[in-house]
Amino acid sequence: MLMDACCTYFEESVNPSNVCELIKIAYSNNFEELKQKCLKILVEKKKEINPRKFAELPKNILIDFFxxxxL
Known part of the structure; x- marks a missing residue:
């Protein structure tokens, strides 16, 4: 229950300024909906995302992004 509540909170609060942190949480906890939402923000708002934080993302996330x- 607590995990679901956390995931819902993250999904509602994800934005370009925190997406790099939240996508790592999504991948490490297998939060599929949050992963997809974060990837969508990475693709659609890439110019608003801190390039340093983006470059520090793990390779598996960067592969999914690219x-x-x-597409």
Missing amino acids: TLFN
């Missing part, structure tokens, strides 16, 4: 970005 796969979506190139």
